[in-house]
Amino acid sequence: MDKKTEIEIKEALERKKTNLESELSRFAKKDKDIEGDWDTKYPRTKEGDLEDAADEVEQYSTMLPIEFSLEKQLQEVKGALERIKKGSYGICETCGKQIEKEKLLAYPETRICLSCQGDA
């Protein structure tokens, strides 16, 4: 991979990371004990207001899968940045070949090449 592409991809990843973190911080807080883990804020319920409480519990269960999905994406992005640092970025985890540049540009946190993805 040429330097220009690498920089381009790194910038795309950094942007993605920032976006995901700000998305997450809207309804989750960073877990202080576990690096990269986020916890959905459990909504505060007004005492004695059962209807509101039910709404908030419902909201919480709606947010939880979103939190997991964002958290997973964030981990993928961080993993990709880590691989750039280590110099192992862009190598398919399944077949060990160079991942197509087009795929890396479209989906920079990818870990497998197009043909392996096709087999999966």
Ligand SMILES: [Zn+2]
């Ligand atoms: Zn492959």
